[in-house]
Amino acid sequence: MRTPSIIQTTVLGVAAALALSVTSQAAESSTPVIGYYKQSVPPGVSALVGGLTMKKDFQGKSTAVAAAGANSAISCVHTGTFTASYVELLDDPTTVPVEAYAGTVLDVVSNNGASITVMGDITALGQALNFCVRKHVTLGTLLPAGSGADDFDSITLSNDVAGVGVESSYYYEGGNWKDANLLPPNDVVNGVVIYPGQGFAYSAGDVRVLTFGGGASSYVKSGKTIVPVFASGPNLVGPVNPLVGLPPGSPTGTNSWLVVALAPFMADFDSVDLLAADGSGTPSSYYFEGGHVKDANLLPPNDVVDTLASPVGSSVILSVGGDGTVSFAPVTVSN
Numbered sequence: 001m002r003t004p005s006i007i008q009t010t011v012l013g014v015a016a017a018l019a020l021s022v023t024s025q026a027a028e029s030s031t032p033v034i035g036y037y038k039q040s041v042p043p044g045v046s047a048l049v050g051g052l053t054m055k056k057d058f059q060g061k062s063t064a065v066a067a068a069g070a071n072s073a074i075s076c077v078h079t080g081t082f083t084a085s086y087v088e089l090l091d092d093p094t095t096v097p098v099e100a101y102a103g104t105v106l107d108v109v110s111n112n113g114a115s116i117t118v119m120g121d122i123t124a125l126g127q128a129l130n131f132c133v134r135k136h137v138t139l140g141t142l143l144p145a146g147s148g149a150d151d152f153d154s155i156t157l158s159n160d161v162a163g164v165g166v167e168s169s170y171y172y173e174g175g176n177w178k179d180a181n182l183l184p185p186n187d188v189v190n191g192v193v194i195y196p197g198q199g200f201a202y203s204a205g206d207v208r209v210l211t212f213g214g215g216a217s218s219y220v221k222s223g224k225t226i227v228p229v230f231a232s233g234p235n236l237v238g239p240v241n242p243l244v245g246l247p248p249g250s251p252t253g254t255n256s257w258l259v260v261a262l263a264p265f266m267a268d269f270d271s272v273d274l275l276a277a278d279g280s281g282t283p284s285s286y287y288f289e290g291g292h293v294k295d296a297n298l299l300p301p302n303d304v305v306d307t308l309a310s311p312v313g314s315s316v317i318l319s320v321g322g323d324g325t326v327s328f329a330p331v332t333v334s335n
Contacts, residue, residue, distance in 0.1 A: 034052065034213070034218060034219065034220050034242050035213060035214060035218045036052075036211050036212060036213040036214035036218065037051060037052070037211075037212055037213065037242050037244050038148075038209055038210065038211050038212075038244070039209070039210050039212060039244045039313050040207065040208070040209050040210075041202055041204055041207070041208050041209075041210060041279070042204070042207060042277070042278055042279035043204055043205060043206045043207060043279050044203070044204065044278070044279025044280055044281060045201055045202070045203050045275065045279055045280075045281040046201070046202045046204070046275065046277075046279060046314070047199055047200075047201055047202075047236055047238075047274075047275045047314055047315045047316065047317065048199060048200060048201075048202050048238075048313060048314060048315060049197065049198070049199040049200070049236070049237070049238030049239070049240070049313065049314065049315040050137060050142045050194055050212060050217075050240070051212060051240060051241050051242035051243075051244060051312075051313060052137070052142070052212060052213040052217050052218060052219060052220065052221075052240075052242055053134060053137055053196060053217065053219050053220070053221040053240065054134045054135040054136070054137060054141070054216055054217055054219060055134065055216075055219050056132045056133065056134055057080060057082060057085065057132075057133045057134060057135065058078050058080065058082070058132060058133040059090075059130075059131070059132040059133075060076045060077075060078060060130075060131065060132075061076065061128055061129065061130050061131070062074045062075055062076050062127065062128060062129045062131065063075045063076060063127070063128070064127050065122060065123050065125070065126070065127055065129060066123065067121060067123050068117050070119075070120075070121065071109055071117050071118060071119055071120065071121070072106075072117065072118055072120060072121055072122045072123060073115045073116070073117045074087065074115060074116045074117070074118060074129065074131065075114060075115045076114075076115065076116065077113065077114065078111070078113065078116070079113065081111065082108045082111050082116065082133050082135075083108075083135075084135055084136050084138075084191065084193075085107075085108045085133055085134060085135050085136060086105050086106060086107050086108060086118075086133070086134060086136055086195075087105070087106045087108060087116060087118050087131050087132070087133055088103070088104070088105055088106075088131060088132050088133075088134065088196075088221075088223070089101050089102055089103065089104040089106070089122075089125070089129055089130070089131050090102055090130040090131055090132060090223060091130065091223065091224070092130050098224065101122075101125050101226075102223065102224050102226075103223055103224035103225045103226040103327060103328075104122075104226045105195060105196055105226070106118035106119055106120055106122065107119045108133065116133065134221075135216070136193040136194075136195075137193070137194050137195075137196075137217050138190060138191050138192055138193055138194065139155065139170060139177040139189065139190055139191075139192045139194065140176070140177060140190025140191060141190075141213075141215060141216045141217040142194055142212055142213065142217050143155075143172075143177075143210060143211075143212065144175075144190075144214070144215055145175030145176070146175075146211070146214075147210055147211045147212070147214070148208050148209050148210045148211050149172040149208065149210065150172065150204070150205065150206070150208065151172060151173045151174065152171055152172065152173065152205065153171065153172045153202070153203060153204050153205065153208070154169055154170060154171040154172070154202075154203045155169070155170050155171075155172075155177070155200050155201070155202055155203075156168065156169040156170075156200060156201040156203070157169075157170075157192070157194070157198070157200050157236075158200075158201075158233070158234050158235065158236055168192075170189055170192060176188045176190055177189055177190050177192065195227070196221060196225050196227070196240050197225045197226075197227035197237055197238060197239065197240055197326075197328055198227065198236065198237065199236030199237050199238045199314075199315020199316070199317075200236060200315070201236065204279070212242075212244075213242075220242055220331070221240050222330050222331055223330050224327060224328065224329060224330050225239070225240050225327065225328045225330075226325050226326075226327050227325060227326050227327075227328070228323070228324075228325050229318055229320050229323070229324055229325065229326055230320070230323050231320055231321060231322050231323055233318065233319045233320060234273075234317045234318070234319055235317065235318040235319070235320065236315040236316070236317055236318075237262075237315055237316065237318060237326055238257075238310070238313075238314055238315035238316065238328075239257055239312070239328040239329075239331065240328065240331065241257070241312050241313070241331045242331075243255065243312055243331070244311075244312050244313040255311060255312050256309035256310060256311050256312060257309060257310055257312060258306070258307070258308070258309050259272055259274075259286070259293050259308045259309065259310055259316060260292065260293050260306040260307075260308065261328070261329070262288075262316075262318070262326050263288050263291045263292060263293065264291065265324065265325065265326040265327060266288035266318075266320065266326075267288070267320065267321055267322070268288065268289045268290065269287055269288070269289065269321070270287065270288050270318065270319065270320045270321060271285060271286065271287045271288070271318070271319045272285075272286050272287070272288070272293070272316050272317065272318055272319075273285050273286075273316065273317040273319075274286075274308075274310055274314075274316055274317075275317070277311075283317065286305060286308060292304050292306055293305050293306055293308050
C-alpha cells in the first residue's frame, strides 16, 4: 500500500493500424482503447514502466468525504463492487488551475452503494471531489502469458510496501509470474499490483520483444499522474505513456522524456540514476540543484544537463532525502 505518503504532501511500436495524437489539454482521465504496444529489451537489466491502465469502472463526484479511522469514506451513489481497485482523484474541469491533488491514487478498502472507502486521510482536500475507479494493473495483466516474457525472466519492484524500503522480486515461468519465496501452488503471484508510474527492473536472459497489455490492461490513462517517492528508496518512476518506439520528430511527439521535468519536485542534492541501455545495469548518476539536473563530473557552468532524456517506456531511479511525490503531465492518445 503506497497511498499515505501521497496524502502527506497533499497534494506503441504500437499496432500500426492505430493513428495516435498527443495534445495539451486540461488533465482528465479518458480511456481510449489502445490495446497493446511492443518494447524491445536487451539481455540483462532494464528499468521499465508500464504505459497502459485498466478501463474506468466508475466516474463521479463525491457529495461528502469523511474520516473512517485512518481511512476516508467518499460519499457517492454507485453500483457494483470494487475489488483490487483504486480511486484516482481527477481535475475539476470547471476550475483553473488544475488541482494539486489531481492524479493521486488511493487503494479501495471497501464500498457499498452509498460510499467508497479508500486508504489514507483525504478529508482536507474538500467535500466535492471528482474521481474515477479502476482495477489495478498487475503483473499478470501488464505482461500476461504470450507477452514475450520467457521462463526465468524476472521483475523487481521497489517500495511496493509504503516507505519501508522493500524490494520484491518475481520470476516468470510457464505463463505465470511466481514468487520464489512461496511454495506451489501459492507461488503464482499474477495479482501483484503495479501502480501508475511505478517503475520496475526487468531482467532478461536474452533480447526480448515484450508486448505490454493486449487484454484487460489495454487503456490509456490520460490524466496527470502523481507517484509517491520514499526516502527509504530506491524509487523507480516513469511517465504512464504508451507511445513507445515512435521516432523523434514524428507527428505524435518524441520517444523520450526530459528528466528535468522532475526537478520541481526534487530537493537540492536528491539524485537520479539512468541505467545503461545495453542491459549491463551500469548507472549514470546525476543530481538536482536549483531546479536543474547536474553532472558532478563536469565543472560549472557545463555541469547543467537539463537536456538529459530517458526513453519513453523507461523509468529512472530516484534517491530522495524525504518522502514526497513526483508528478507526470498527462498524455492524451486518440485512435
